Amino acid sequence: MSEVLAVDAAEITKTYGSFTALDRISIKVAEGEVYGLLGPNGAGKTTFLRMLFGLIRPDDGTLEVFGRSWDKHGVAVLDGVAGFIESPKFYPGLSGRRNLQLLAGFDGGVASERIDEVLDIVDLTDRQRDKVGEYSFGMRQRLGVAASLVRDPRLLILDEPANGLDPAGIRDMRALVKRLASSGLTVLLSSHDMGEVEQICDDVTIMRTGTVAYHGSIATLREQAPAQAHRITTTDDDATEELAHGRGLEVTRTGDGLAVHGSQEDIDALITDIVGAGIALRGLDLDKTPLESLFFMLTEPTPDAPAAEIDIPMTSGAHR
Structure with missing residues (x-):
């Protein structure tokens, strides 16, 4: 080349x-x-x-x-x-x-x-x-x-x-x-x-x-990229959030439920916890892909994480 x-x-x-x-x-x-x-x-x-x-x-x-x-x-x-x-x-x-x-x-x-x-x-x-x-x-x-x-x-x-x-x-x-x-x-x-x-x-x-x-x-x-997020809706979001925190998962409140970040195995375990606690699961959907989440982190600053300050190493030169 x-x-x-x-x-x-x-x-x-x-x-x-x-x-x-x-x-x-x-x-x-x-x-x-x-x-x-x-x-x-x-x-x-x-x-x-x-x-x-x-x-x-x-x-x-x-x-x-x-x-x-x-x-x-x-x-x-x-x-x-x-x-x-x-x-x-x-x-x-x-x-x-x-x-x-x-x-x-x-x-x-x-x-x-x-x-x-x-x-x-x-x-x-x-x-x-x-x-x-x-x-x-x-x-x-x-x-x-x-x-x-x-x-x-x-x-x-x-x-x-x-x-x-x-x-x-x-x-x-x-x-x-x-x-x-x-x-x-x-x-x-x-x-x-x-x-x-x-x-x-x-x-x-x-x-x-x-x-x-x-x-x-x-x-x-x-x-x-951050962990994949799932949108979870239940009959008791407060209790669900506590269960998620108990497994060390990051949780963000959304307008219609919770966005929970974690591996697929962690999400599967959380769903088992939710059902075991007698909470009805009303919705489970994939949120943005990990790269989409990272893209928005880089291009849409928030008060907590200005886009220009996200610590991602940048390489220089051609990449092949």
């Missing part, structure tokens, strides 16, 4: 008047990995992706794509780079195939076989002659990926590719990204969904209001 990073951003800062969109963030993406840029809306994800495409420039810091920078190499930075910011746009009155042909023309055109290939990759071969205006939102997202792949890129950048999709569309998009990654393509995608990133990405940077809350591997992040 090349030692040149696909993306090497160091101490990037971007301000708009008194508003700081990015505050000295550093992100390093190795070739051949699927990298997630995760954070709630307004965290600065799209601002950073716009910089990669040269749509905006940083006020400070350095940014290189495959060793090239906008200051030194200009538009050549985009050689081998493709993707889309927010949702891709097409001519609705033209077919999916015709849209791809027109877009390919901006790069000097491609062989018809390449159009066939990318349509097959995104599972749109059967609908290629239909007008894009007749496509579902998920199909238009996949057509956006196809338009990016026409360039045969080394780096594919996707901004919230599953945003707005129904469950079936999310499943299809995840499967598509996994297929692309298995081919050796470097993928950098942004998302506000921890579950999506966990299933797709090797490494991740979690952002909060323009700063980096964590960057490193998903495996390391998973090791730091």
